[in-house]
Amino acid sequence: METLEKKSVAEDPILEEAFMTRLLNGEKIEPKEWMPENYRKQLTRMMSQHAHSEVIGMQPEANWITRAPSLLRKVILLAKIQDEGGHGLYLYGSTETLGTDRSELIEQLHEGKAKYSSVFNYPTLNWADIGAIGWLVDGAAIVNQTMLAKTSYGPYSRAMLRICKEEGFHNRQGYDLMIAMMRGTKEQQEMAQDAMNRWWWPALMMFGPHDKNSSNTIELMKYRIKLESNDDLRQQFIDRTIPQAEIIGLTIPDPNLKFNKETGHYETSDINWDEFFNVIRGKGPCNKQRMHNHIQAHEEGKWVREAAEAYASKHKQL
Amino acid sequence: MDKNQHALFNYCLRLGDNSLILGQRITEWCSHAPILEEDIALANLALDLIGQAREFLTYAGEIEKKGRAEDDLAFLRDANEFRNALLVEQPNGDFAHTIVRQYLFSVFNYHLLTELGKGKDSTLAAIAVKSLKECTYHVRHSGEWILRMGDGTEESKRRLFNAFEDLWMYTAELFDTDESDDLLVKKGIAVDMKTIHPLWLETIKAHLDKISFPLPSNHYLVQGIKKGKHSEHLGHILAEMQFLPRAYPGTKW
Ligand SMILES: [Fe+2]
Ligand SMILES: [Fe+2]
Numbered sequence: 001m002e003t004l005e006k007k008s009v010a011e012d013p014i015l016e017e018a019f020m021t022r023l024l025n026g027e028k029i030e031p032k033e034w035m036p037e038n039y040r041k042q043l044t045r046m047m048s049q050h051a052h053s054e055v056i057g058m059q060p061e062a063n064w065i066t067r068a069p070s071l072l073r074k075v076i077l078l079a080k081i082q083d084e085g086g087h088g089l090y091l092y093g094s095t096e097t098l099g100t101d102r103s104e105l106i107e108q109l110h111e112g113k114a115k116y117s118s119v120f121n122y123p124t125l126n127w128a129d130i131g132a133i134g135w136l137v138d139g140a141a142i143v144n145q146t147m148l149a150k151t152s153y154g155p156y157s158r159a160m161l162r163i164c165k166e167e168g169f170h171n172r173q174g175y176d177l178m179i180a181m182m183r184g185t186k187e188q189q190e191m192a193q194d195a196m197n198r199w200w201w202p203a204l205m206m207f208g209p210h211d212k213n214s215s216n217t218i219e220l221m222k223y224r225i226k227l228e229s230n231d232d233l234r235q236q237f238i239d240r241t242i243p244q245a246e247i248i249g250l251t252i253p254d255p256n257l258k259f260n261k262e263t264g265h266y267e268t269s270d271i272n273w274d275e276f277f278n279v280i281r282g283k284g285p286c287n288k289q290r291m292h293n294h295i296q297a298h299e300e301g302k303w304v305r306e307a308a309e310a311y312a313s314k315h316k317q318l
Numbered sequence: 319m320d321k322n323q324h325a326l327f328n329y330c331l332r333l334g335d336n337s338l339i340l341g342q343r344i345t346e347w348c349s350h351a352p353i354l355e356e357d358i359a360l361a362n363l364a365l366d367l368i369g370q371a372r373e374f375l376t377y378a379g380e381i382e383k384k385g386r387a388e389d390d391l392a393f394l395r396d397a398n399e400f401r402n403a404l405l406v407e408q409p410n411g412d413f414a415h416t417i418v419r420q421y422l423f424s425v426f427n428y429h430l431l432t433e434l435g436k437g438k439d440s441t442l443a444a445i446a447v448k449s450l451k452e453c454t455y456h457v458r459h460s461g462e463w464i465l466r467m468g469d470g471t472e473e474s475k476r477r478l479f480n481a482f483e484d485l486w487m488y489t490a491e492l493f494d495t496d497e498s499d500d501l502l503v504k505k506g507i508a509v510d511m512k513t514i515h516p517l518w519l520e521t522i523k524a525h526l527d528k529i530s531f532p533l534p535s536n537h538y539l540v541q542g543i544k545k546g547k548h549s550e551h552l553g554h555i556l557a558e559m560q561f562l563p564r565a566y567p568g569t570k571w
Contacts, residue, residue, distance in 0.1 A: 055354065062348035069562035069571040070389045071338075071372050074345075075365060081348055082361035089354050127562060127571070185569055293349065301352025303477070304413050307470025314469065 011037070023224045028154040031097035039223050042216070043153055044098045045114070046225065048105045051091035052116035054084045056290050060124040061133060069127060076173055077130060083166045090163065094155040110295050112282070119202045121284030128181050128188070128195035134174015136203040136241065142167045143237045144207065152224040175244065182248045189249070196245065197253040204268070205276045207234035238266050319382060322505070325498035326439070327381045328401060329508055331391070333442075334374030335402035338392060339552070340423060341367030342559055343410060352413055359459060363420065366452035373445045393563040397552045404540060405488040407552045411481065414467055414474070418481040421460035425521050426492050428453050429514040438506040461525055469529040482534045490539035493518075 015034050022029070029035055058081050065081065068074035092102045108114035119137055124130065142164060149160040181192035208230040211217055220226040245252055256269040278284065319327060344364040351357035375388040405423055410416045431453055434446035467474040493511040495503075502508030526533060562571070 055349075058349040058357070062345075062350075065345045065348050066342060066558050067561050069393070069569075071368060071375075071392055072389075073571055075368055075372075078345060078348070078361055078365055078368070082358055082365070085354055085358045085361065089358065092354075180571060184571075185566065187566060188569060297350040297352070300350075301356075301413070303471065303473045304352035304356075304467075307474030308466050310470045310474075311466040 023152050027152075028157060029152055030154045036223075038219070039225075040098050042219060042223060043156065043225060044095060044100055046216075046220070047091060047095040047098070047156055048100070048108065049115050049117070051088050051095055051105065052109050052114060053120065054088035054091060056116045056294060057120045057137075058084050058088075059290055059293055060120055060122070060286070061130060063124045064127060064130050067127070068130075073177070080134065080170050080173065083170065087163045087166070090159055094159045097155050106298065110291070110298070112291075115280070116290075117206060118276070118279040118284060118287075119206050120290060121279050121286045122198065122202050123286050125198070126191045126194060128178065128191040129199065131174045131177030131181060131192065132195035132199040134170045135178055135244075136174070136199050137206070138167050138170040138174060139241060140203045140206045140237050142171055143233050143240075147226065147228050147233060150227050156225075178250070179248050182250065193250060196250045200253050201271065201275075204234055204238070204271055205279075207231070207237070209273070209276070235265055238268060239264075242266050321498075322501065323381055325501050326507065327378055328498060329502055330374050330378035330381060330442070332401040332403075334371045334378060334391070335400050336406050336423070336427070337367040337374065338371035339400070339402045339555060340406035340420075341365075341371060342555055343406065343408075344416070344420075346410055347416065360416075363456055363459070366449075366456065370445070370449045370452070373449075377441050377445070389563070393560045397548055397556055400548065400552060400556070402548075402552075403488070403492050404549055405485065405492060407549055407555060408485060408488065409551060411484070412477060413463075414477040414481040415484065417460050417463045417467070418478065418485050420456065421464055422485060422489055422522070423492070424453055424456040424460055426489075426514070426518050428457050429517045429521070430509050433509040433514060437509070442507065464525065464531075465529055468526070468531040475531075478531070483536065486534035486536060487538055487540050490541055494541065 016036050019029075019034065019036060019039075029039075061077060061081050061084075065074065065077055068077050092105060095105060096102060105114065109116070119140075124133070145160045145164050145167060149157055149164060151157045151160065178192055178195075181188040208214055208217070211229040211231050214230055217226065217229060221229070242252060242257070254269050257266060259266050279287070282288075341364045344360050344367070347357070347360045348364075349357065351360055371392070372388045375391045379386040379388065379391060403423075405419060408415075408419055428450070431446040431450040435443050435450055437443045437446070464478065467478040469475075493515045495511050499508050499511070503510045523533060563569070
């Protein structure tokens with residue numbers, strides 16, 4: 001009902017102008033307030049994609065939870081995966097404030113209408129991958145989320161502030177794991193470098209296509225949902241991560257990498273965009289597996305959710 | 319180790335191994351739970367249990383005085399040296415099996431830790447007091463699911479019933495004791511299983527009574543295989559869990 005009502009006034013140019021003025025003044029938009037339908041749509045798309053990413057991202061890490069090589073590492077990894085689940089839950093809640101409920105968002109994911117970060121379509125093949133994910137993937141997420149903490153939509157901004165703190169822990173713990181591997185045996189160093197070789201490029205791809213090829217970026221920036229461009233964010237990540245890799249003896253898998261003294265920035269080869277768009281279109285190494293797992297768990301859990309609902313409604317009547 | 323230390327060492331292993339193996343089993347659910355909230359809750363249970371295991375195993379290593387730390391005991395013992403109960407190594411099965419296994423064990427552990435917290439070994443008592451808080455939550459969480467499933471849909475009732483039927487046979491073994499336990503009970507260190515067995519049964523009965531759910535009526539109860547004998551499952555759990563430290567001996571992670 002509420003969404004219908006909102007829709008009927010969504011295309012009002014006067015309201016839209018007032019809305020844009022509020023954005024320019026740096027005001028936060030709150031759930032019950034008027035917003036253009038396109039703003040709502042873009043936010044729902046982006047926030048649900050973010051929520052799905054947190055949840056699907058649990059899978060590649062869960063792949064090593066039963067094989068963590070020490071009890072302390074097992075506990076750290078488990079707590080991290082649990083945090084990511086919490087982020088997903090929190091973000092689903094924030095997305096619901098825009099009028100789409102979680103079950104519908106999950107349906108969209110299962111139907112392939114909603115996406116998640118394609119970085120999670122790569123496999124975790126050795127223990128160092130757990131370090132690489134924490135350090136590189138969470139590291140890239142932090143750059144993105146620090147920007148999103150200033151986003152124009154109040155609930156999203158608050159979610160990011162809260163989540164960013166935990167991502168900081170994950171990032172440090174991942175780097176700590178990599179340090180331990182690089183200080184270890186030759187085999188451990190090889191595992192760490194192998195993980196670096198496989199996760200570096202997918203991590204850079206997390207920021208999305210070049211600005212000139214990103215149709216969403218323009219609109220997202222107009223609405224101040226995003227405040228910085230894909231390429232700028234990617235550069236920040238590159239500049240902060242390369243020295244961290246070098247200091248522990250990891251090689252960046254990029255023969256053209258160089259530091260430009262004049263700009264103060266690192267320059268890298270271009271991303272393999274064919275691979276990027278392939279993985280987005282479902283042709284990555286683990287797309288099928290990740291979706292299959294999620295759908296299967298959801299279907300196998302159906303009777304449990306139904307039992308909980310039946311019990312709750314029985315005991316409400318009493 | 320003299321006789322007393324040996325008994326205490328084994329006792330700590332049993333406490334630690336129960337928590338470790340059950341915790342390891344629960345982590346298999348990670349990213350597969352019926353609902354996101356439950357994925358988070360199960361991770362919580364596993365975190366508590368593995369945390370408890372670390373404390374019990376660390377203490378076991380201190381008693382043994384051979385320089386074995388928690389990870390040596392967790393990753394470098396073979397199945398016949400593990401002291402956990404059969405119940406905790408049973409496969410996850412469906413969600414009903416996981417919850418029933420959790421509930422049966424958590425109620426047992428609740429009464430055990432309550433008594434152990436009053437025991438004469440101050441280290442064990444301190445770990446028990448701390449763990450009891452977590453265990454109380456485990457009883458509540460799994461107990462709530464028992465009610466929901468037992469008074470939910472026809473399917474959930476059937477699944478819950480099957481889970482109780484399948485797992486009940488492993489419950490008597492939780493309370494098994496041997497001479498070395500008797501020694502520790504006399505010294506006021508270990509918990510007398512004869513006193514907590516009826517408490518365990520009463521708690522479960524009273525809980526199931528709330529929804530008029532029947533206790534398993536059967537049957538054959540597995541007994542007396544505590545001394546290092548296990549089901550076929552444990553070897554596989556360990557093969558997976560211990561893979562890295564076994565494949566790369568002496569490596570620090
Ligand atoms: Fe996260
Ligand atoms: Fe994270």
